[in-house]
Amino acid sequence: MRSGFGFDLRSMEIFVETLDRGSQSAAAAALGLKQSSVSQSLATLEEVLGIALIERHARPLEPTAAGRIFYDRARRMLDTARATRRELDSGAFRQLHQVRMALVDSLATAVGQPLIAAIRRHTSDYTVTTGLSHMHGHALLTRHVDIIISDDQLEDYNGLERHALLAEPFVLVLPGDWTGPVASLPALSRRLDFARYTTQSLIGQSIERHLRLNRVELPAKLHLDNTFALLRLVDGGAGWTITTPLCLYQAGLDRMHLRIEPLPLAPLVRQLTLVARREELRDLPVQLATEARRLLQRHFLAELRHHLPQVAEQVRID
Secondary structure, three states, X not given: OOOOOOOOHHHHHHHHHHHHHOOHHHHHHHHXXXXXXXXXXXXXXXXXXXXXXXXXXXXXXXXOHHHHHHHHHXXXXXXXXXXXXXXXXXXXXXXXXXXXXXXXXXXXXXXXHHHHHHHHOOOOOEEEEEOOHHHHHHHHHOOOOOEEEEOOOOOOOOOEEEEEEEEEEOEEEEEOOOOOOOOOHHHHHHHOOEEEEOOOXXXXXXXXXXXXXXXXXXXXXXXXXXXXXXXXXXXXXXXXXXXOHHHHHHHOOOOOOEEEEXXXXXXXXXXXXXXXXXXXXXXXXXXXXXXXXXXXXXXXXXXXXXXXXXXXXXXXXX
């Protein structure tokens, strides 16, 4: 059946073979067809495209200007089709080709390099991107990436596999020398500015949603789009913020003088999950999730226990 394009691989093969061999009879012999079948295929191809592709008075046959363009494209498409068939016949598909992965910034800092090493064991053709975490779910659903590690689990979509990695509490972060009240966020914000994540980030959206649910309204003065800038501002005494232990680890637990307290609200937890399209990457998502948990235990949680043992008790690595 011919596709909606007006041609298929078979008609392209007949066209290319005809020009390569210079005649319809030679193409028919090479393809094991009757000459009438070759002639009919070429006539149908020109009819559906609405343009002449072959100079039939020339000997050997030659392409028209449009035919030259179609010939070049057809050759490349046929080469790709033949290569695809050879890979399938040889079982080469068992080796993954391109793998595209998107990570939240904080996780990329914690375990990004070892995770890349794990991906390399499966393929040499890979890409890893960070940032714009609010776009990762859309990128996975539109097939721009193959795996995401995100705080967006895409619960409303079927056909995905999900592997929980980390559950961590949001905490209150203050300058290290702060001695004022911490039991009320509105009271705190009257004495020190609240430095918040922009709402373009998923972490910022989660915090703002939680504040609204708890009926907490805070002045909107400081909006920053990355954790390091937020914590440097707090470290300098210019404000306070809400973030997570992994984000603290990303910025360097031993580089800043900060005071960490529980949120004086109902608990808020961030969950990081590895999400991939089901059954497309064989066991790679499972292996990467296992590796990510191991690395989080070895690096992130070990350092958190050293610097913030009371917070580390609330972190769960699944």
